[in-house]
Amino acid sequence: MNLYKSFFGISFGGAMEPLYTFRTFDMELPLVNPEEADYIILGLPFDGTTSYKPGARFGPLLIRQATLNLESYVLDYDVDVAQLRIADVGDLVVMAGDVEGTLERAARTVEELREINGSALPIFLGGEHSMTYAPVRVLRPRSYVVFDAHLDLRNEYEGSLFNHACVARRIRELGVEVAIFGVRSGTKEEIEFARENNVEWVHARDYSFDAFVDLVLSLPEPIYVSVDIDVFDAPLVPETGTPEAGGLRFWDVVEALEWLTERKSIVGFDIMEVAGTEIGNVTALTAAKLLFYFLAMTAR
Numbered sequence: 535m536n537l538y539k540s541f542f543g544i545s546f547g548g549a550m551e552p553l554y555t556f557r558t559f560d561m562e563l564p565l566v567n568p569e570e571a572d573y574i575i576l577g578l579p580f581d582g583t584t585s586y587k588p589g590a591r592f593g594p595l596l597i598r599q600a601t602l603n604l605e606s607y608v609l610d611y612d613v614d615v616a617q618l619r620i621a622d623v624g625d626l627v628v629m630a631g632d633v634e635g636t637l638e639r640a641a642r643t644v645e646e647l648r649e650i651n652g653s654a655l656p657i658f659l660g661g662e663h664s665m666t667y668a669p670v671r672v673l674r675p676r677s678y679v680v681f682d683a684h685l686d687l688r689n690e691y692e693g694s695l696f697n698h699a700c701v702a703r704r705i706r707e708l709g710v711e712v713a714i715f716g717v718r719s720g721t722k723e724e725i726e727f728a729r730e731n732n733v734e735w736v737h738a739r740d741y742s743f744d745a746f747v748d749l750v751l752s753l754p755e756p757i758y759v760s761v762d763i764d765v766f767d768a769p770l771v772p773e774t775g776t777p778e779a780g781g782l783r784f785w786d787v788v789e790a791l792e793w794l795t796e797r798k799s800i801v802g803f804d805i806m807e808v809a810g811t812e813i814g815n816v817t818a819l820t821a822a823k824l825l826f827y828f829l830a831m832t833a834r
């Protein structure tokens with residue numbers, strides 16, 4: 535039993551669990567041990583680089599809590615997510631204010647999850663988008679498909695290379711192909727970086743299913759898929775670090791994910807930038823619904 539587990543007084547019933555994790559709140563789903571799982575969920579509750587609305591540290595907890603509102607049966611696919619083998623290893627023990635230290639712990643934890651069960655699909659709940667860098671570095675996808683209001687292609691922001699506004703650029707620098715959907719915020723520098731480095735992106739105003747398929751069809755696999763919750767139109771996701779009007783509809787993202795999960799090999803999935811302090815907040819409800827759709831569509 536490691537320091538954190540004994541510190542929090544948590545027993546995991548003998549199952550192997552990563553070093554830097556602690557249990558917060560269980561989803562209303564029957565969970566299994568990581569060794570037996572087809573999906574492993576890890577929360578990344580870091581919010582140290584958020585510049586506008588704080589509270590992403592509570593995102594993973596709020597998403598899990600919001601699953602209480604949902605039927606586990608997903609009509610669209612005739613799948614009951616309560617029948618899937620899902621493990622939830624809890625949340626990463628973050629280092630408050632230290633994005634790089636936290637990224638190291640996150641990467642180490644994703645490695646541990648691969649060792650415990652390399653065939654399960656890892657799913658991350660955030661937490662700031664900055665955290666996505668850790669699983670991408672460890673899981674080594676050839677492409678990164680992201681839904682985001684923001685380009686996240688800054689070289690640095692507020693003194694940090696690992697600010698959430700830089701994450702897509704850091705990932706591109708790993709040699710990963712990057713395609714971004716639902717964009718309506720960026721700087722001239724970011725647009726130029728995209729042009730010079732073959733980062734493809736689609737403005738929220740130009741978004742369509744056909745535009746999505748056109749772009750992702752030729753991307754090399756496997757793919758890491760990331761949903762920055764702020765991609766949705768602001769009324770669907772008011773509790774997020776940097777909300778932006780004019781976003782995508784819920785079904786736009788669901789339909790894109792349906793195509794991806796059916797046609798492409800996926801090594802990891804995340805839902806990031808959920809924030810707030812209020813149980814049942816709209817953003818968490820949107821994220822929980824998306825999580826259940828994602829689980830169910832991959833099990834179709």
Ligand SMILES: N=C(N)NCCCCNCCCN
Binds near residue numbers: 684700
């Ligand atoms: N990826 C992100 N979430 N980026 C948000 C960057 C914040 C831009 N604030 C601009 C404020 C100018 N007054």
Ligand SMILES: [Mn+2]
Binds near residue numbers: 663682686698762
């Ligand atoms: Mn983002």
Ligand SMILES: [Mn+2]
Binds near residue numbers: 683684764765
């Ligand atoms: Mn964003």
